[in-house]
Amino acid sequence: QSALTQPRSMSGSPGQSVTISCTGIRSDVGKYNYVSWYQQHPGKVPRLMIYDVSSGVTKRPSGVPERFSASKSDNTASLTISGLQADDEADYYCCSYAGAYTWVFGGGTRLTVL
Amino acid sequence: QVQLVESGGGVVQPGRSLRLSCAVSGFNFNNYGMQWVRQGPGKGLEWVAVIWYDGSKKFYADSVKGRFTISRDNSKNMVYLEMNSLRAEDTAVYYCARDYPNNAMDVWGQGTTVTVSS
Numbered sequence: 001q002s003a004l005t006q007p008r009s010m011s012g013s014p015g016q017s018v019t020i021s022c023t024g025i026r027s028d029v030g031k032y033n034y035v036s037w038y039q040q041h042p043g044k045v046p047r048l049m050i051y052d053v054s055s056g057v058t059k060r061p062s063g064v065p066e067r068f069s070a071s072k073s074d075n076t077a078s079l080t081i082s083g084l085q086a087d088d089e090a091d092y093y094c095c096s097y098a099g100a101y102t103w104v105f106g107g108g109t110r111l112t113v114l
Numbered sequence: 115q116v117q118l119v120e121s122g123g124g125v126v127q128p129g130r131s132l133r134l135s136c137a138v139s140g141f142n143f144n145n146y147g148m149q150w151v152r153q154g155p156g157k158g159l160e161w162v163a164v165i166w167y168d169g170s171k172k173f174y175a176d177s178v179k180g181r182f183t184i185s186r187d188n189s190k191n192m193v194y195l196e197m198n199s200l201r202a203e204d205t206a207v208y209y210c211a212r213d214y215p216n217n218a219m220d221v222w223g224q225g226t227t228v229t230v231s232s
Contacts, residue, residue, distance in 0.1 A: 003158070034217035038159070045209065045225065046151075046159065051218035061220055093159050097217040101164060101173040103149075108158040 004029065004094055004106035011112040017082040020109045022094030023075055028104055030075040034097035037070060037079045040108075041090045049092075053077055081111075089113040116140035116221050118210050123226030126200055134226055136193040136210035141221075143191045144168070147213030150184060150195050152206035153225075160206070163195065164213060178204075200230045 005023040012018040022029065022037075029035060033054035038046040052059045053072040060068060067082045077096070081088055094106040122134040136148070150162040163174045163184040172184050183196040193210055207225040214220035 003160075032217075036216075036218035038219075040159075045222045046219075047222075048214065048218055048220045051214060051220075052216040059216070061214075091158075095159070095161070095218070101171070102175065103161040103164075103217070105151075105159040105161060 002104070004096060004104055006092075006094060006106040006109045008107070009110045009112065011114055012081075012084045013114045014084050014086065016084050017080060018084060018111065019078050019080045020092055020094075020111070022077040022079070022096075022106045024077070024096050024104070025075055028096040028098040029072065029077050031099065032097045033072065035070070035072055035077040036095045037068075038093045038095065039088075039090045040093065046093065050079060084113055086113050116212075118212065118221060118223035120208060120210055120223045120226035123208065123228045125229045125231060127232050128201060128230055130200055131196070131198045132200060132228060134195040134197065134208055134210075134228070136195075136223055138191040138193065138212075141212075144188050148184075148186060148193045149211045149213050149219055150193075151209045151211055151219065151222075152204075153209070154203075154206045157206075162208070165193065197228070200228075202230050204228060205230050 035053045037050040040046045050070040058069040098104045119137045149164045165184045181199045186193045209225045210223045211219035212221040
């Protein structure tokens with residue numbers, strides 16, 4: 001149950017797009033499309049932004065803007081945020097189902113909007 | 115509205131026990147699995163445990179297996195996390211979360227803080 005690998009920090013200017021990577025192994029990200037992404041503002045509760053990266057269709061809970069999209073290739077999942085806004089500045093965590101009814105999170109990426 | 119409210123956190127000495135509770139409201143609790151996730155100070159999220167909608171199955175992270183026990187009372191809309199043999203590295207904010215289809219966690223409580231220190 002080793003944590004998924006994410007860049008510690010990333011940044012972008014308002015209006016730009018940023019892509020956050022999340023690298024796992026063949027038995028978690030590589031095997032399952034059950035990758036989810038969470039946004040956490042400082043001192044706040046995590047918020048589900050994306051769930052399930054199968055079939056090339058981004059699945060978002062209601063209320064999450066279409067600017068947030070996700071994909072997966074082999075052992076790496078990615079979250080893309082287009083049209084960056086100031087409120088997108090937060091920590092982002094990926095999470096993958098890892099089989100045997102266990103889950104593993106990434107270490108988190110601090111996104112700064114310049 | 116859908117709400118999860120954790121309680122039971124506090125300061126506890128290493129080796130001692132603590133029980134966390136999560137009160138659920140606003141949805142049919144009997145239909146959902148529930149998760150516990152923790153976040154150490156200045157650290158990332160760590161999955162802790164999951165319990166099936168009917169309590170029939172429970173699974174744990176290796177880091178807590180044998181020390182923590184997840185349970186639920188569907189008559190009271192409550193989820194619990196019994197934590198034994200606590201260690202300094204168990205210090206964290208503990209969140210309960212609803213198990214969303216497709217293996218995600220769609221609703222989170224506000225968290226309760228556990229500090230293990232002598």
